[in-house]
Amino acid sequence: MLSRAFLTAAVLSLTPCFGSATINIGSYLSSAILVRDVAVIGGGSSGTYAAVQLKRAGYSTAVVEKASRLGGHVDTYRDPVTGQTFDYGVLALLNTSVVRDYFALFSEALTVYTGAGPAVTRVYANLATDGEIVTPPSTIPWTDPAAVFASFLGYGAQISQYPFLSDGYSLPNPVPEDLLLPFGDFLAKHDLQALAGTAFSIVQGVGNLLATTTLYVFKYLPKTTIDAFVGIAPPPVTSATFNIQALYNKALAYLGSGTNVLLNANVIAIERDGPRVLVAVLTPSGPKLIIAKKLLVAIQPKLSALQGLGLDLTLQERDIFGQFNNSYYWDMVLKNTGLPSDRRFTNIDVDAPLGIAPMPGLYGLGPGPIANLTLAYYSSPSSRTDAQVKAETLEAIFKLKTANGFPPGTGTPEFVGFNDHRPFWLTVPPAAIAGGFYDKLNGLQGKKNTWWTGATFVAHDSSAIWNWTEVSLLPRVKASL
Ligand SMILES: Cc1cc2nc3c(=O)[nH]c(=O)nc-3n(C[C@H](O)[C@H](O)[C@H](O)COP(=O)(O)OP(=O)(O)OC[C@H]3O[C@@H](n4cnc5c(N)ncnc54)[C@H](O)[C@@H]3O)c2cc1C
Known part of the structure; x- marks a missing residue:
């Protein structure tokens, strides 16, 4: 197999140009060149929605996604024996016409969202210390x-x-x-x-x-x-089959896997200096070049991530994207935890302000929709390794069982779903917000043939992202084509 370094060298000229390599169009087979209206980077919530709506409006797109599926923060667990599914990443959607229309387009039914996992009694325990179930004192206002x-x-x-x-x-x-x-x-x-x-x-x-x-x-x-x-x-809604991934799989089929959606793909360079945008991509079937009128970036725009695309960033873009900090978020499914299935354990620190458990740490542990499975969510304001998160989660389970006298259960706890959603929320300090950061960010829209979408431009809320993409962004993108 040819190495990534070899392929990269073959499609980029060896002469650096303003710090980034130049894409060598002549090195591509004509069958490897995709000419499209819009090149979309990232096939998560925002990128997929935009590509679907552009296609419906008669525009051609090519979506480049680094993962093996569309959907981004969607995590759908599938039971290996029964095939039963449930979502534990993106779950709750607002009951709006944009959401209903999107699901109806792909014949996916919606139902009222009632929470992750079954409705069981909520109890509180300090999951960072002893794990003992406590009654929150009445001095905590939310009791x-x-x-x-x-x-x-x-x-x-x-x-x-x-x-x-x-x-x-x-x-x-x-x-x-x-x-x-x-x-x-x-x-x-x-x-x-x-x-x-x-x-x-x-x-x-x-x-x-x-x-x-x-x-x-x-x-x-x-x-x-x-x-x-x-x-x-x-109330909010969710997939009636508890399988939001199915929506994205249908979107993939609609858009055209391999032709208009490149999965497992790595963008190695993007040039925006000419009248067209050039996107050099390495895919499992070899190098591809997208020649597009416009670029739509739909990944979390941390400076390091944009540099990783080989994007020919301007000084202004470097300055703006370089200001983002980000938080961290993990979701997990475990089996054989031995925790009782009739209780959901919420993390609490009765000595902390308002009893809110400090992070890094778990939000809680609770039963999943399938017997013998437990859901867990963890966040941190700073980087943690997956190994640290797993170790702390297993320790919290052990303490909960020990402190509260739960039977040990059979089997060893095992992670059957584990996802690190970094970088999660991209934020800037209050002084930057007050100083007009978001005006500057929004001012990038359309510059250098480039449009931007996703949680950073809207909110970590798929319903809001789809609505904003539909109402505010796509009319401007279409007008620019
Ligand atoms: C655990 C969890 C639970 C959540 N629950 C909800 C919920 O219930 N309801 C809700 O509305 N929202 C929820 N969210 C928020 C969710 O982040 C947003 O709804 C939405 O997914 C954000 O969309 P996005 O397009 O900005 O990012 P994403 O959906 O993350 O899409 C970005 C895509 O870009 C791809 N990508 C990244 N880098 C590259 C690269 N270099 N090249 C190519 N592709 C790349 C990623 O693989 C990903 O597919 C949840 C998030 C998490 C993590």
Whole structure:
């Protein structure tokens, strides 16, 4: 087999040009050249949606995806014996026309979302220390159901003041002060501390919730979600077959695997200086060159990731993307944990502010929809290795069983699903937000024949991403073609 280095050298000229190699069009067989309207980098939620809608509108696309499937943060577990499926990555979608239409397009049914795993009693334990089940003290505000309900209303009233939040990051100048506060300070300022427990169970993957800038929490816990809690908006929905991957598999077939979607593919260089965008890709069937009118980047735009594409970044792009920090998020399925199937264990630290367990750490452990399976979610504000996350998860299971006298169970705990979703949430510090960072980011749209989409431009919310892509982005992309 030819090495990646050999193939890379064959399709790129050896003469460096402004720090990046030049794509050598003449080195490609004509059968390896794909001429398209739009080259899409990343076939997750945003990239797949954009490509499907562009195709429906009569435009040609080529999607380059590094994984062996479309779907990004979707993780669908399939039981090896029965074939039964359930989702444990992206799960909950807003019940909006964009979501319903997308699922209907691929004849995938929706049902009301009732949570990851069966509805069982929630109990609390410090999963970082002894694992002993505790009753949260009444000094923790979210232990009072009336206060929690009042906090939903109060939070809803607060977030209603910022209707611009539903349109990507189109922020006013000056950016409202409350949006720049750490979320813990925002809750204290508005006497909404009773919301913290609910926020901890929803706003996951951000690292430390109370330290997270309120703007980002507002994007993650939007008014529509709160309205569903208080019964004035429909509840979220999910795949009726508990298999969101099926939607993406059908999208793959619709777009054309191998022709318009390149899976297991590595972008090695992108040039945007001429009238067309050139994307050099290594695929399992050899090198390909996409020649497109426009580029749509649909990966998380950390500077290192964009440099990894061999993208000919401008100084302005380097400056903007170089400012992003990111949090870390893992989801897991284990078998043979021996944990009881009638309880969900939520991580708590009764001595921490508002009882919110600090991260790095687990959000909790609970039964999966299939017997003998346990779901677990873990986040960190800084990098952790998979080995560290696995070791801490196994330790928490051991402590839970020991501290609470659960029978040891049969078999050894084993990870049957484990996904590191780094880089998860891309954020910038409050001072950068106040300084107009998002205006500068949005100002990149359309420059150098390049458009941008995904969670960083909208929110970590597939429904919102699809809506924004449909309503705000694609009309501009189409007008540019
Ligand atoms: C565990 C978990 C649970 C979640 N639950 C929900 C939920 O219930 N509801 C909800 O709405 N959202 C949920 N989210 C948020 C989710 O991130 C967004 O809904 C959505 O997936 C973000 O879409 P995206 O297109 O920005 O990124 P992604 O979906 O991650 O897509 C990016 C794609 O780019 C690919 N890629 C990356 N680098 C390259 C490269 N160099 N070359 C080619 N391809 C590349 C990736 O493989 C990926 O397929 C969850 C996220 C996680 C991690």
